[in-house]
Amino acid sequence: MIEKRALIIATLATLVWASIATGFAAYYYLEMVRYQKESNVNRQLLLGVANGYKEALGRQDLLLRDYNDLLGEYYMFTEENYSIFVEKYVQLLSNLGNNYTATINGSPELKEAYENLMNAIQNLKGQNIVTKDEFEPLLMEFNRLLKSIVAKELENLIGENTTIKVNLCIDYGNGTVRWYNVSTSPGASLFELTNQVAKIEYEYYQKMEPGHVLMKTINGVAPSPAEGKYWFWYYWDENSNQWVFGQVGCDAWTLRDNGTYRWIYKVWGDS
Amino acid sequence: MRNNNFNEASITLISVLTALCLAIQLTPRPPNVEFTSLFTFTVGFIFGSIVGGFFGGFVMFVNGFLSPWGFAGLNMPFQMAGMSLMGFAGGIYRKFAREFASSNFLMEAPILGAFLTTLYDLITNFGVAVLYYITGTPFSLALLTALAYGTPFSIIHVLSNAAVFGTLFFPLIKSVNILVDGDNK
Numbered sequence: 001m002i003e004k005r006a007l008i009i010a011t012l013a014t015l016v017w018a019s020i021a022t023g024f025a026a027y028y029y030l031e032m033v034r035y036q037k038e039s040n041v042n043r044q045l046l047l048g049v050a051n052g053y054k055e056a057l058g059r060q061d062l063l064l065r066d067y068n069d070l071l072g073e074y075y076m077f078t079e080e081n082y083s084i085f086v087e088k089y090v091q092l093l094s095n096l097g098n099n100y101t102a103t104i105n106g107s108p109e110l111k112e113a114y115e116n117l118m119n120a121i122q123n124l125k126g127q128n129i130v131t132k133d134e135f136e137p138l139l140m141e142f143n144r145l146l147k148s149i150v151a152k153e154l155e156n157l158i159g160e161n162t163t164i165k166v167n168l169c170i171d172y173g174n175g176t177v178r179w180y181n182v183s184t185s186p187g188a189s190l191f192e193l194t195n196q197v198a199k200i201e202y203e204y205y206q207k208m209e210p211g212h213v214l215m216k217t218i219n220g221v222a223p224s225p226a227e228g229k230y231w232f233w234y235y236w237d238e239n240s241n242q243w244v245f246g247q248v249g250c251d252a253w254t255l256r257d258n259g260t261y262r263w264i265y266k267v268w269g270d271s
Numbered sequence: 272m273r274n275n276n277f278n279e280a281s282i283t284l285i286s287v288l289t290a291l292c293l294a295i296q297l298t299p300r301p302p303n304v305e306f307t308s309l310f311t312f313t314v315g316f317i318f319g320s321i322v323g324g325f326f327g328g329f330v331m332f333v334n335g336f337l338s339p340w341g342f343a344g345l346n347m348p349f350q351m352a353g354m355s356l357m358g359f360a361g362g363i364y365r366k367f368a369r370e371f372a373s374s375n376f377l378m379e380a381p382i383l384g385a386f387l388t389t390l391y392d393l394i395t396n397f398g399v400a401v402l403y404y405i406t407g408t409p410f411s412l413a414l415l416t417a418l419a420y421g422t423p424f425s426i427i428h429v430l431s432n433a434a435v436f437g438t439l440f441f442p443l444i445k446s447v448n449i450l451v452d453g454d455n456k
Contacts, residue, residue: 009378012385015389016429026419027419027420030420
């Protein structure tokens, strides 16, 4: 015969086990639901990227086919005057612009390259005689531009579906310091980030490398040659715990997740 | 065993146990590994349910403000209620306790410790659920979430307290009895 006291203790032990087992089952269930939700969100993101990727490659393919036709005609051409290709080239370039308007306008470098190409071909349009030496560089440049635009388009596509977080500090040099914690696209440059949080004016130098952008004003604060004050940028180095001066143009500096960046308006050489 | 009249030794002992309890409670330690439950249960066992209940409530009240895990906030009343229950149960158990040296008694202590710890965790997890509810979560979901996500901590708490009760309860009450009554049974 089991003693009543032993039965009570056994019941208490069973209650402990039941309580913990129930809690554990609930924990497991909630975790499963959470993982399932996260998995669905990630699957949707991947589907979005995959569909966008297919679409982007499809558009690139159409332009490449037109380009290929033009290139074929160009190689088969044996006469001296290449002006008959100018109109086709203008059409091809316009198609490129129409298909990738947002991408081109979103990148100062691509916009500059596109406009240069368009200006160059418009100049040739006015000429009666167009030589091979005049036309061929434009034809080759088109292919490079198309590749750069498509690469940027794919980069933007990833950026639309995932984000990184960065910190940006704007130090106006008069005691006013503003911090921004911003979500932005992977692959975005410091220039794009600054453009995202502040009203900016900049100058674009085609021949300056790496990076072509020189920041002129941020939120209305313009360079002061009389005082020798300009905008400079830095990034925060976690290993050495100090700000490191940015040697390249801000449009050539790709942001990293959780990176910290600073614009400071100061006299060159001042710490 | 002790007589029911409180003497200086009893009051001193309760004060020392309270200080010891708080010192251990406020010392940085792994989450949910604690000795307060054992001390509270023991105080209830030696001095009765009322003293045990007050002892547990007071320790958790002070702990609620000074704990290394931060201010207990809304959960403090639930922690006090849970620990008071622990002390109260010590007094109840005293009425049904057998000879200290019996093997049954040694088996009962860890199971009682585990059971009371489970009750304490259910009460404090309920407090967390109330907090979730106040911040806008539907009550059933808040309760499910609080109980479920409290379970991993609860497992550590129950297992550690079963071990603490199993190994320390018997030597502790023996020592305390000697101190209070000079009764060296």
